[in-house]
Amino acid sequence: xxxxxxxxxxxxxxxxxxxxxxxxxxxxxxxxxxxxxxxxxxxxxxxxxxxxxxxxxxxxx
Amino acid sequence: xxxxxxxxxxxxxxxxxxxxxxxxxxxxxxxxxxxxxxxxxxxxxxxxxxxxxxxxxxxxxxxxxxxxxxxxxxxxxxxxxxxxxxxxxxxxxxxxxxxxxxxxxxxxxxxxxxxxxxxxxxxxxxxxxxxxxxxxxxxxxxxxxxxxxxxxxxxxxxxxxxxxxxxxxxxxxxxxxxxxxxxxxxxxxxxxxxxxxxxxxxxxxxxxxxxxxxxxxxxxxxxxxxxxxxxxxxxxxxxxxxxxxxxxxxxxxxxxxxxxxxxxxxxxxxxxxxxxxxxxxxxxxxxxxxxxxxxxxxxxxxxxxxxxxxxxxxxxxxxxxxxxxxxxxxxxxxxxxxxxxxxxxxxxxxxxxxxxxxxxxxxxxxxxxxxxxxxxxxxxxxxxxxxxxxxxxxxxxxxxxxxxxxxxxxxxxxxxxxxxxxxxxxxxxxxxxxxxxxxxxxxxxxxxxxxxxxxxxxxxxxxxxxxxxxxxxxxxxxxxxxxxxxxxxxxxxxxxxxxxxxxxxxxxxxxxxxxxxxxxxxxxxxxxxxxxxxxxxxxxxxxxxxxxxxxxxxxxxxxxxxxxxxxxxxxxxxxxxxxxxxxxxxxxxxxxxxxxxxxxxxxxxxxxxxxxxxxxxxxxxxxxxxxxxxxxxxxxxxxxxxxxxxxxxxxxxxxxxxxxxxxxxxxxxxxxxxxxxxxxxxxxxxxxxxxxxxxxxxxxxxxxxxxxxxxxxxxxxxxxxxxxxxxxxxxxxxxxxxxxxxxxxxxxxxxxxxxxxxxxxxxxxxxxxxxxxxxxxxxxxxxxxxxxxxxxxxxxxxxxxxxxxxxxxxxxxxxxxxxxxxxxxxxxxxxxxxxxxxxxxxxxxxxxxxx
Numbered sequence: 048x049x050x051x052x053x054x055x056x057x058x059x060x061x062x063x064x065x066x067x068x069x070x071x072x073x074x075x076x077x078x079x080x081x082x083x084x085x086x087x088x089x090x091x092x093x094x095x096x097x098x099x100x101x102x103x104x105x106x107x108x
Numbered sequence: 109x110x111x112x113x114x115x116x117x118x119x120x121x122x123x124x125x126x127x128x129x130x131x132x133x134x135x136x137x138x139x140x141x142x143x144x145x146x147x148x149x150x151x152x153x154x155x156x157x158x159x160x161x162x163x164x165x166x167x168x169x170x171x172x173x174x175x176x177x178x179x180x181x182x183x184x185x186x187x188x189x190x191x192x193x194x195x196x197x198x199x200x201x202x203x204x205x206x207x208x209x210x211x212x213x214x215x216x217x218x219x220x221x222x223x224x225x226x227x228x229x230x231x232x233x234x235x236x237x238x239x240x241x242x243x244x245x246x247x248x249x250x251x252x253x254x255x256x257x258x259x260x261x262x263x264x265x266x267x268x269x270x271x272x273x274x275x276x277x278x279x280x281x282x283x284x285x286x287x288x289x290x291x292x293x294x295x296x297x298x299x300x301x302x303x304x305x306x307x308x309x310x311x312x313x314x315x316x317x318x319x320x321x322x323x324x325x326x327x328x329x330x331x332x333x334x335x336x337x338x339x340x341x342x343x344x345x346x347x348x349x350x351x352x353x354x355x356x357x358x359x360x361x362x363x364x365x366x367x368x369x370x371x372x373x374x375x376x377x378x379x380x381x382x383x384x385x386x387x388x389x390x391x392x393x394x395x396x397x398x399x400x401x402x403x404x405x406x407x408x409x410x411x412x413x414x415x416x417x418x419x420x421x422x423x424x425x426x427x428x429x430x431x432x433x434x435x436x437x438x439x440x441x442x443x444x445x446x447x448x449x450x451x452x453x454x455x456x457x458x459x460x461x462x463x464x465x466x467x468x469x470x471x472x473x474x475x476x477x478x479x480x481x482x483x484x485x486x487x488x489x490x491x492x493x494x495x496x497x498x499x500x501x502x503x504x505x506x507x508x509x510x511x512x513x514x515x516x517x518x519x520x521x522x523x524x525x526x527x528x529x530x531x532x533x534x535x536x537x538x539x540x541x542x543x544x545x546x547x548x549x550x551x552x553x554x555x556x557x558x559x560x561x562x563x564x565x566x567x568x569x570x571x572x573x574x575x576x577x578x579x580x581x582x583x584x585x586x587x588x589x590x591x592x593x594x595x596x597x598x599x600x601x602x603x604x605x606x607x608x609x610x611x612x613x614x615x616x617x618x619x620x621x622x623x624x625x626x627x628x629x630x631x632x633x634x635x636x637x638x639x640x641x642x643x644x645x646x647x648x649x650x651x652x653x654x655x656x657x658x659x660x661x662x663x664x665x666x667x668x669x670x671x672x673x674x675x676x677x678x679x680x681x682x683x684x685x686x687x688x689x690x691x692x693x694x695x696x697x698x699x700x701x702x703x704x705x706x707x708x709x710x711x712x713x714x715x716x717x718x719x720x721x722x723x724x725x726x727x728x729x730x731x732x733x734x735x736x737x738x739x740x741x742x743x744x745x746x747x748x749x750x751x752x753x754x755x756x757x758x759x760x761x762x763x764x765x766x767x768x769x770x771x772x773x774x775x776x777x778x779x780x781x782x783x784x785x786x787x788x789x790x791x792x793x794x795x796x797x798x799x800x801x802x803x804x805x806x807x808x809x810x811x812x813x814x815x816x817x818x819x820x821x822x823x824x825x826x827x828x829x830x831x832x833x834x835x836x837x838x839x840x841x842x843x844x845x846x847x848x849x850x851x852x853x854x855x856x857x858x859x860x861x862x863x864x865x866x867x868x869x870x871x872x873x874x875x876x877x878x879x880x881x882x883x884x885x886x887x888x889x890x891x892x893x894x895x896x897x898x899x900x901x902x903x904x905x906x907x908x909x910x911x912x913x914x915x916x917x918x919x920x921x922x923x924x925x926x927x928x929x930x931x932x933x934x935x936x937x938x939x940x941x942x943x944x945x946x947x948x949x950x951x952x953x954x955x956x957x958x959x
């Protein structure tokens with residue numbers, strides 16, 4: 048996600064990055080996306096046929 | 109309601125130093141005894157009057173207070189030789205491990221210290237969120253552990269000797285045992301700066317305080333002695349332990365002064381260490397617990413706090429509450445599902461507050477004047493003081509009554525109460541009921557309300573709580589009322605519904621060919637509280653369906669599949685279908701309730717439930733439902749069916765075995781020939797039972813009550829019936845196969861031949877309970893039965909614990925107004941609750957709305 052998008056999302060939820068679920072940089076999925084610590088990954092999830100957005104904050108450890 | 113004045117930002121725990129102990133202490137205790145011959149507390153003894161008094165009449169020598177006003181004061185014992193505080197020995201070990209044995213500096217070189225300090229400063233300045241800071245802490249702790257392997261001190265270059273620690277209190281340097289005084293000296297020489305790196309704030313706790321020179325003695329209020337009926341005094345376990353410590357301490361002192369040999373002194377010293385260790389924790393691993401004269405282990409400090417019966421779980425988390433009652437529960441089909449029958453004795457004791465205001469002052473006075481049952485028991489005045497109403501003060505209270513007073517009035521019909529059965533596994537284990545005061549000694553609930561509590565009436569007890577504020581009452585009434593909990597929060601299935609004789613009646617009533625006389629129809633409807641009759645048919649009778657339709661709200665339309673047919677309600681009239689458990693009982697197949705709620709709301713549904721249950725009970729009573737062995741006796745046609753099924757099946761099995769022996773059997777995919785044989789035999793035997801059920805269905809009279817029960821869903825199913833009247837069928841093991849093991853190899857009991865592969869030899873029971881089982885069959889049945897019981901036990905235990913862990917892990921999550929799921933730290937767990945933000949209890953409403 049771009050930085051502007053991240054701050055928009057965070058302010059709409061009224062939280063900081065540390066309030067998001069975390070993902071390790073060493074996680075295979077994070078590696079695949081070449082994510083760096085501090086990035087926020089946006090995930091399209093599909094449950095019951097409806098899609099919605101979920102977020103992960105990339106951390107070092 | 110008071111305002112919150114201050115917020116607690118942090119709490120710091122520290123360790124008392126020797127000086128602090130002495131400052132805190134009001135008395136140095138020297139005599140290892142409690143009372144003298146006159147039964148008077150000895151000065152300097154363990155019940156010294158300076159430590160506070162608990163006997164009425166005595167005066168505390170410290171504060172001058174009496175038993176009630178004196179809070180108790182700490183004293184102290186000075187130990188002649190220091191001992192290690194066993195509860196801290198791990199920390200002592202860590203400290204000794206991390207410091208040089210000669211210069212007592214931390215075993216990190218200056219560069220490492222710098223890195224450490226920098227990290228700590230960053231942590232402080234950044235105000236890292238708690239969980240991240242905790243992770244960093246962990247990394248530091250790990251580093252400290254590695255200091256064990258440092259061989260040479262980076263500051264004074266001394267080669268470190270191997271330090272051995274043996275639980276709970278022994279330390280060795282090389283081969284030599286370190287005595288507590290040496291350890292104390294070593295710890296005392298550590299610098300405050302080094303301690304900071306390790307994570308110890310030397311201002312509040314110096315490490316040498318972990319080795320005790322003086323022992324704080326808790327006040328007598330903490331360890332009161334009890335006077336037995338015989339006049340004998342019995343001391344608290346802690347007092348006993350303290351006597352032991354003081355006695356050894358005194359002996360040690362005498363020996364030292366007398367210049368006794370070192371071995372004797374060391375022995376006593378070790379004994380002192382033992383007593384101090386067990387004083388703190390009598391379950392310290394590695395040492396035998398100190399025992400009472402009777403052989404019972406003493407309950408010392410740690411034991412008072414720890415575990416289920418300890419201070420925390422028993423007294424602090426598990427406080428007892430007022431305004432509650434508990435008794436046995438029983439059924440009452442006459443009350444409403446959202447009512448609870450409360451015994452008069454309980455209703456007279458429990459109270460509900462009546463808040464006196466400007467506007468209800470007169471009503472309050474009238475209430476206060478009453479002298480019989482719903483009367484006021486207590487008055488809470490403006491100062492918050494509670495006064496019991498007596499004949500003597502009633503007049504005065506009436507006069508002084510003014511807005512702001514609270515009258516505590518006895519419980520009466522219609523009050524809101526919370527009703528609960530343990531274990532409280534889900535939110536519907538506590539529901540709000542309306543009070544209905546009834547004679548008798550038990551709480552009464554209806555059958556439908558038992559389901560969410562998982563209650564039955566074989567002696568179950570339940571708890572009743574009376575909400576005491578208007579807010580609490582409103583919350584209970586609107587959020588927790590029984591009729592609002594009809595749909596399960598798990599999957600939206602109906603969980604509060606009629607069952608048993610509550611469905612068999614409606615089932616019989618709504619059969620297609622059922623017509624009632626006018627008298628019967630009137631009787632039934634009037635029990636349900638309906639004073640009108642439906643339209644009668646041509647010959648003046650009333651169809652069962654039309655009678656039942658009187659219960660539906662006006663204009664209800666509903667349609668559902670029922671078996672191969674249909675269940676149709678058109679304009680409040682049941683046109684097609686039968687009201688059975690599938691349509692209107694517990695479970696997900698009941699969609700009728702959702703339809704009623706959608707169109708008319710929960711209160712109408714509740715009304716429908718109550719009325720239909722009364723109708724069903726009345727009809728069941730009128731009709732008379734009863735069963736006997738008769739229901740399970742086979743008619744001639746079925747007898748023939750049974751015999752043919754069994755011979756046919758056994759023939760098939762014999763054939764299969766024959767084919768197997770001749771190696772003609774076609775193996776199944778992925779199975780060996782033997783496994784294939786087993787598999788095909790199993791299928792064949794299971795099929796036999798299915799056939800038997802079909803035959804029963806076909807050839808049993810419709811008026812057979814057992815069949816009626818099974819078909820309506822009231823109790824049992826056709827399989828149960830088949831197993832009794834036809835044959836029991838294949839008995840399975842926990843592994844899912846036929847019964848194979850039991851007596852040595854290849855057979856279940858010695859009464860069958862080795863390698864007998866017939867159906868009977870592996871648990872096929874060809875008789876039913878009505879005919880009786882052969883001895884071999886009975887054994888097979890017992891084997892199967894035992895397996896089932898074990899499996900059931902295992903399953904409930906495991907799934908119960910799993911469920912509990914899940915519930916505990918998730919309990920603090922909540923759904924915010926924007927449908928995100930958050931925890932207490934405002935962390936986002938899910939961006940949309942459940943991926944769709946749908947409340948499971950309302951799934952069925954949504955589905956019906958779409959149609």
